[in-house]
Amino acid sequence: MGKALIIGAGGVANVVIHKCCQNPDVFEEICIASRTLDKCEAIKNKLTGSKTVIQTAQVDADNTDMLINLINKFRPDIVINVALPYQDLTIMDACLATGVHYLDTANYEPPEIPKFEYKWQWAYRDKFEKAGITALLGSGFDPGVTSVFCAYAQKHYFDEIHYIDIVDANAGDHGYPFATNFNPEINIREITAKGSYWEKGNWVETEPLELKRVYNLPEIGPKDIYLLHHEEIESLALNIKGVKRIRFWMTFSEKYLTHLRVLENVGMTSIEPIDFEGKKIIPLQFLKAVLPDPASLGPRTKGKTNIGCIIQGVKDGKPRTYYVYNVCVHEECYAEVGSQAISYTTGVPAMIGAMMILKGIWKGPGVFNIEEFDPDPFMEELNRCGLPWKESFAPGLID
Amino acid sequence: MGKALIIGAGGVANVVIHKCCQNPDVFEEICIASRTLDKCEAIKNKLTGSKTVIQTAQVDADNTDMLINLINKFRPDIVINVALPYQDLTIMDACLATGVHYLDTANYEPPEIPKFEYKWQWAYRDKFEKAGITALLGSGFDPGVTSVFCAYAQKHYFDEIHYIDIVDANAGDHGYPFATNFNPEINIREITAKGSYWEKGNWVETEPLELKRVYNLPEIGPKDIYLLHHEEIESLALNIKGVKRIRFWMTFSEKYLTHLRVLENVGMTSIEPIDFEGKKIIPLQFLKAVLPDPASLGPRTKGKTNIGCIIQGVKDGKPRTYYVYNVCVHEECYAEVGSQAISYTTGVPAMIGAMMILKGIWKGPGVFNIEEFDPDPFMEELNRCGLPWKESFAPGLID
Numbered sequence: 166m167g168k169a170l171i172i173g174a175g176g177v178a179n180v181v182i183h184k185c186c187q188n189p190d191v192f193e194e195i196c197i198a199s200r201t202l203d204k205c206e207a208i209k210n211k212l213t214g215s216k217t218v219i220q221t222a223q224v225d226a227d228n229t230d231m232l233i234n235l236i237n238k239f240r241p242d243i244v245i246n247v248a249l250p251y252q253d254l255t256i257m258d259a260c261l262a263t264g265v266h267y268l269d270t271a272n273y274e275p276p277e278i279p280k281f282e283y284k285w286q287w288a289y290r291d292k293f294e295k296a297g298i299t300a301l302l303g304s305g306f307d308p309g310v311t312s313v314f315c316a317y318a319q320k321h322y323f324d325e326i327h328y329i330d331i332v333d334a335n336a337g338d339h340g341y342p343f344a345t346n347f348n349p350e351i352n353i354r355e356i357t358a359k360g361s362y363w364e365k366g367n368w369v370e371t372e373p374l375e376l377k378r379v380y381n382l383p384e385i386g387p388k389d390i391y392l393l394h395h396e397e398i399e400s401l402a403l404n405i406k407g408v409k410r411i412r413f414w415m416t417f418s419e420k421y422l423t424h425l426r427v428l429e430n431v432g433m434t435s436i437e438p439i440d441f442e443g444k445k446i447i448p449l450q451f452l453k454a455v456l457p458d459p460a461s462l463g464p465r466t467k468g469k470t471n472i473g474c475i476i477q478g479v480k481d482g483k484p485r486t487y488y489v490y491n492v493c494v495h496e497e498c499y500a501e502v503g504s505q506a507i508s509y510t511t512g513v514p515a516m517i518g519a520m521m522i523l524k525g526i527w528k529g530p531g532v533f534n535i536e537e538f539d540p541d542p543f544m545e546e547l548n549r550c551g552l553p554w555k556e557s558f559a560p561g562l563i564d
Numbered sequence: 565m566g567k568a569l570i571i572g573a574g575g576v577a578n579v580v581i582h583k584c585c586q587n588p589d590v591f592e593e594i595c596i597a598s599r600t601l602d603k604c605e606a607i608k609n610k611l612t613g614s615k616t617v618i619q620t621a622q623v624d625a626d627n628t629d630m631l632i633n634l635i636n637k638f639r640p641d642i643v644i645n646v647a648l649p650y651q652d653l654t655i656m657d658a659c660l661a662t663g664v665h666y667l668d669t670a671n672y673e674p675p676e677i678p679k680f681e682y683k684w685q686w687a688y689r690d691k692f693e694k695a696g697i698t699a700l701l702g703s704g705f706d707p708g709v710t711s712v713f714c715a716y717a718q719k720h721y722f723d724e725i726h727y728i729d730i731v732d733a734n735a736g737d738h739g740y741p742f743a744t745n746f747n748p749e750i751n752i753r754e755i756t757a758k759g760s761y762w763e764k765g766n767w768v769e770t771e772p773l774e775l776k777r778v779y780n781l782p783e784i785g786p787k788d789i790y791l792l793h794h795e796e797i798e799s800l801a802l803n804i805k806g807v808k809r810i811r812f813w814m815t816f817s818e819k820y821l822t823h824l825r826v827l828e829n830v831g832m833t834s835i836e837p838i839d840f841e842g843k844k845i846i847p848l849q850f851l852k853a854v855l856p857d858p859a860s861l862g863p864r865t866k867g868k869t870n871i872g873c874i875i876q877g878v879k880d881g882k883p884r885t886y887y888v889y890n891v892c893v894h895e896e897c898y899a900e901v902g903s904q905a906i907s908y909t910t911g912v913p914a915m916i917g918a919m920m921i922l923k924g925i926w927k928g929p930g931v932f933n934i935e936e937f938d939p940d941p942f943m944e945e946l947n948r949c950g951l952p953w954k955e956s957f958a959p960g961l962i963d
Contacts, residue, residue: 342829427826430741
């Protein structure tokens with residue numbers, strides 16, 4: 166059916182590529198491109214025997230001209246951006262210049278101060294419309310599936326949605342006292358940043374980790390959950406008409422928070438270089454070298470994730486609560502594609518989003534957040550492609 | 565009256581020297597010797613105007629011949645060893661070779677595996693007896709004052725002592741989230757080592773920090789206190805006849821333990837070098853470089869220490885409890901001598917022990933632990949020299 170250029174060769178890209186190869190009728194040909202060709206080749210080598218034809222290419226995703234050359238050479242129908250969020254705009258520019266559809270899983274971030282805002286990408290709406298191509302923003306899990314869950318609830322179960330609580334819980338255990346899946350600097354920023362939620366047309370700011378709950382979630386049990394800012398709140402507030410409050414919650418274990426706080430306290434997360442034996446060393450860089458390699462966590466991680474939405478509103482004049490969620494098992498993901506659930510839950514929806522566009526099910530020129538499209542075909546594919554969802558009208562998540 | 569050679573130029577040596585200069589009739593002349601002459605000079609320069617005549621010298625305390633040369637040149641009446649515990653034996657050898665009295669504040673340690681045992685130094689008993697000189701072991705606070713407290717209780721208040729609990733509490737606050745007064749490797753070893761106490765003629769081993777109490781101590785209030793092994797238990801078990809149990813307790817705040825555990829968990833206290841940007845770096849060394857300089861803590865530390873003994877036994881056939889303790893104020897110590905209470909409480913008793921020997925109050929050839937001498941004149945000097953003690957027969961320390 167079509168050709169996809171996948172930019173990135175990390176854990177999420179690995180999942181996207183495996184999933185494309187599981188759907189060779191849709192993804193007849195793909196090209197894996199990243200700064201490091203070896204990483205692209207390594208993924209390709211795991212998929213010998215796939216019906217999908219796989220190419221690889223070296224590309225600097227910060228460099229629009231280089232991206233344009235690659236697109237002109239490979240001629241994809243869609244670019245799946247699973248590189249860094251700093252590179253969303255250069256890749257969107259390349260898609261505009263070449264007339265190719267675009268998809269990503271995380272909003273553009275200016276490198277200096279992450280804002281988790283869509284404004285930079287929404288500014289491309291006119292350009293994409295004029296170019297007659299589609300940009301699908303945030304086609305991961307959260308944002309992504311969680312937003313589709315909201316659109317699905319809206320379409321089938323509510324006359325009006327009033328409250329949305331997005332709950333992202335990871336009960337996985339890698340067996341180390343402490344390790345991070347990604348840059349510990351980003352982890353630190355996450356827990357030291359102010360939280361915010363959307364209520365009655367305004368943002369309400371909270372102190373870092375000020376709001377905490379214990380949710381007793383299906384299949385993983387009670388977990389400490391903290392309110393954070395998250396990017397999909399911004400788009401859902403626009404697209405779910407009548408909504409009064411949207412909040413995002415994420416699990417952090419006490420142990421994890423303690424480790425991060427201590428490391429911050431003693432200065433090990435600082436990015437200010439110190440003089441050490443005649444050399445300038447950034448403490449955070451040294452800490453990363455001491456901590457387990459994130460790549461080593463995949464095969465060790467056991468346990469489940471549970472990500473979903475608790476939606477409250479009215480139907481036929483009566484109040485209703487609807488809970489829709491996916492549970493994913495780290496070790497099953499790893500056995501299937503060689504990445505654990507954090508990457509899996511982001512990569513599968515990216516493939517499905519691309520499938521929706523390639524099949525022409527989701528279409529229209531412009532820049533779109535995922536909840537703007539019909540959720541039903543996406544929800545069907547989730548069940549078929551490894552992220553089955555469950556629903557309940559009496560969730561009882563808080564003891 | 566006499567001449568003292570002080571080996572060491574750290575925080576404790578600084579206190580010993582200040583205190584000698586406060587007693588110039590006893591300490592007419594002193595020599596400050598350490599590996600780094602500048603540190604000796606720096607202390608000397610703080611004491612211009614002192615009636616005590618001060619010399620300085622460079623010496624490697626691991627080198628017995630160098631020590632002998634220095635002793636032969638300066639001709640002291642006593643050597644006060646406030647260097648490292650690894651150097652006790654070389655200094656004792658030099659005292660034997662030159663016929664000069666010896667005093668220290670901590671038992672000899674083999675550099676590889678600290679054991680907190682007296683056996684190496686007790687093996688010198690015959691040699692010191694034959695040489696007609698005195699070695700006074702453990703004349704700091706604990707060991708030192710705590711052992712004198714026990715001898716004093718034995719002499720005045722008990723027919724038989726049954727139980728001794730030595731309680732070392734530091735309620736000082738340096739205002740940093742985390743810092744160590746000394747080598748964090750030693751701190752780690754302290755909290756990860758098995759504990760032990762002496763009961764009915766045997767050592768009883770505990771898991772690290774297995775036994776915890778909350779003692780509500782005078783002037784500092786309730787504190788978490790953990791049972792540790794400590795060297796004076798070994799000598800008190802020999803010298804306090806009829807004692808049935810001796811335990812040592814030390815405060816560690818939950819915050820302090822949490823920081824140490826996290827740093828250990830992530831590998832920052834390891835002494836195994838890692839490869840970092842083409843260089844071998846020992847994580848513990850890097851951690852030390854990131855943490856506040858221990859030398860910076862003195863002027864910042866506020867609050868009190870409380871170190872004492874809870875002694876239970878019988879007098880005239882009736883059970884009796886006796887509590888004797890000293891409270892020391894960090895900022896007052898710093899104002900007086902430029903070191904906070906941890907160094908102060910160790911350095912003052914070292915000076916008093918040397919005074920006892922120089923005055924001929926404590927005498928006799930051989931190797932002695934401090935509780936073997938008459939406690940009364942030492943107890944008097946504590947009150948006069950900055951470490952006044954208080955006593956109670958109804959302490960009520962446990963709520």
